Amino acid sequence: MIDPRFFPKKNSIALAEIIAATGVTVADTIPLTLNLSNVAPISHAGPTDVTFLSNRKYVQHLATTQAGACFVEADLAHALPQSTVALVTDQPYLAYAKTAGLLYPAPPYPQESFQHPSAVVADGVVMGKACMIGPQVIIEKGARIGDHTVIMGQAYIGEGVKLGSFCWVFPQVTVTHALVGDHVVLHSGARIGQAGFGFAPSFDHGVGPTKIPQLGRVILEDHVDIGANTCIDRGSGPDTVIGRGTMIDNLVQIGHNVTIGENSIIVSQVGISGSTAVGHHVHIGGQVGVIGHITIGHHVKIAAGSGVMRNVPDHQSVGGRPAMPMREFLKQIAYLKKMMS
Amino acid sequence: MIDPRFFPKKNSIALAEIIAATGVTVADTIPLTLNLSNVAPISHAGPTDVTFLSNRKYVQHLATTQAGACFVEADLAHALPQSTVALVTDQPYLAYAKTAGLLYPAPPYPQESFQHPSAVVADGVVMGKACMIGPQVIIEKGARIGDHTVIMGQAYIGEGVKLGSFCWVFPQVTVTHALVGDHVVLHSGARIGQAGFGFAPSFDHGVGPTKIPQLGRVILEDHVDIGANTCIDRGSGPDTVIGRGTMIDNLVQIGHNVTIGENSIIVSQVGISGSTAVGHHVHIGGQVGVIGHITIGHHVKIAAGSGVMRNVPDHQSVGGRPAMPMREFLKQIAYLKKMMS
Amino acid sequence: MIDPRFFPKKNSIALAEIIAATGVTVADTIPLTLNLSNVAPISHAGPTDVTFLSNRKYVQHLATTQAGACFVEADLAHALPQSTVALVTDQPYLAYAKTAGLLYPAPPYPQESFQHPSAVVADGVVMGKACMIGPQVIIEKGARIGDHTVIMGQAYIGEGVKLGSFCWVFPQVTVTHALVGDHVVLHSGARIGQAGFGFAPSFDHGVGPTKIPQLGRVILEDHVDIGANTCIDRGSGPDTVIGRGTMIDNLVQIGHNVTIGENSIIVSQVGISGSTAVGHHVHIGGQVGVIGHITIGHHVKIAAGSGVMRNVPDHQSVGGRPAMPMREFLKQIAYLKKMMS
Structure with a gap:
């Protein structure tokens, strides 16, 4: 549940504000002054809540929802009860996200500088305007921090690191040998x-294998989001690069010299081996492994649990270990099932 | 080996104490004053050690053990040499655990309050009786800590978090947006x-995908145990819930809104995607992946390395990627093996 | 790229120095005073850079490289343009590593003692000569630290731990119940x-499963290297042992009582379950899972993504889930592909 000790809420929001933020269409008969006080999942929402239906797996909830209003695609609006206002949109989940953000605004970026006395910040660190540096943070010499950036308690920012503006670094992160853009989390x-x-x-x-000096960097472009306990190794000479807007989930391993394009999505526990190049708008499901030194094109989809051993061309969907075109993979599963029956 | 610098030992333990703690049965001819000074694995135990045989893979060690006494199931007791006292029980491993706990008592919960001067504890934090707060711990405002709880060095307890009594938080843990029960590790x-x-x-x-505000919590019920570097994301609106007595190993990923029942066991490197419900007494082997929005029943067993794509009914054992009933999976492996020969 | 803010460079290096360090052979016509100023990948190297060709996948770059010199195997030297000096060796990558190390010497071990005032070091800790103890480090009582060891900021060294000489502990590591050799990273x-x-x-x-007291240790022998966010559990009574020179990548799970031999390589996200024994010179690919209580011989190779359920004899290569001899695994993949076509 949404617990006020963690998420303080605005009192309520008028339908007019929701329309302005999301562009939904609403029947003319509904007053724009209608107030909604909260967001809730469709099965739990009450008469003053706004909800959404996005995953059609849950479509049976439409008929019985108690919600005051519901973001819904046009063809499903008829299924809502009369007591629920249909907020019609092509993107119900996006509309919900924006509305939730209005009721529960994200924690604000700092507007004035703060540095906890227990933080250890080297002489000569270049600190931007209005940064928040939490307790027991360490920032080593030569680092540069952009404006309005938050570095929470016990984070470690290594020598020479550049962090952009409006970044949010949660507790116990370590960053070394990296240039980090703006709005990175x-x-x-x-x-x-x-x-x-x-x-x-x-x-x-x-005394064992000889280590190769690892002389490259990590480049995180703007609006990148990196999950908890995820590891991104610096390049060996070339850089490891994560493109603008790409989101990486928890416990992911990104090897040295890997490059990932823009707006890609990498789900938890994926491993990408060294020197592989991944394109833009790629979606990699959980626990996928990708070998090193290959190229994954743009707009590729890789099913959860796959093992990718070869280049994948643009727009292809693949699955399986070793990964093959999705159609072939599904055929193989069906074939084995038939052989067993 | 059991190194006294890490585990100080009680001097020894009498057979009578072992019987009282474990309920084993022993031949009448054995004096209850018999003293045993240590625990050891069956292949290394000497005449003053107590050992156990639980995994029948190691049954050949019974005949040659040098142990003074051995927890063993009734049907195997005859295989021990005369010099080894048979401590007969249905649950040799459990009896061993209890005996090891008598010789090497777990570190005690604190009996008086201590807060290291380097800890940063916000004003107004509600601290229970007799808590131990280690060096460089951060506890943010609004947090409440139960009685006799240990928070070791460099841990981070976020704003509004509730931690129960008799919890043990090891170094460099982060907890935010969570309500944690009693006896949680x-x-x-x-x-x-x-x-x-x-x-x-x-x-x-x-600028890439639009993030959905994540407005729920993590609820860890009493006696939950969470492994090193494991990640449990808070809910998106609903809560992420780990049921009483459930144990989760290292490097596991639990997505938002996942619920896990009581007394379940989740082995290392498992990933459970968002909004999946897992029942009570479920056993999930290492490196299993479970997709989102499905239901795993009670008393289910999932073989290591499986990929679960569909609901699993109560009491079923499954294996494979994609997971299927265990019998079918074993048949498939055998079929492929035959085709290759 | 190699960024001077992270890696300060020696000005340049003479061919004579490279020959002395690597043992390469060079045509008589090349002056030993030839200066090379940097290392670079073959596709980017310029006339004052030294490069290498090791992975024959990239052999087409030989003809067009602009590099001043290139480490290369004898049979490929002819493919280089006249403007590139062939540095002939059986081990181009090793020669490159050594040369990179001359141009970019690793950060030196400390030559005098330093302890940051914010570190919390218990009374009676035995500190070696010339150790560097960073900010907010915690070292608990009874610990012993060898000579010239670096413990970077926010690391945690538990009670009784022994750390050897010339170790390098990066930020936010935790070490407890462990004896660590020399030159460990x-x-x-x-x-x-x-x-x-x-x-x-x-x-x-x-209240759920009964925990067994875990009374063993972790032994890390000399020259061991452990990756970021990797977990190595202590033994339950026996020890968990990682042999001399073994390198373990990021996000790996090593269960209790596991033993690994010398000079083995374990790639990212591998999980090895309790009480399994792994030999010397073993190579385990990424995301492999190995069940507990089995034996992996010496010089074994396990393909990425495999699930090993049985003992593997010395010198065998295995792949698949469940793992089988590599030849059999490849046959199975080919068979399924044929059945689908």
């Missing part, structure tokens, strides 16, 4: 910039 | 309560 | 020594 325990796993398979010195 | 690097991976797939603002 | 967020996932499947006390 780093969740707790994210590890950015450590040395990649590079070694020459030689044992001539008697 | 959080291992190092566990991430509890960060925002889930929720976005609407719209790019109309030109 | 622990990357950020590594978790060494927490309790393993051991419980007896009994519910007679009504």
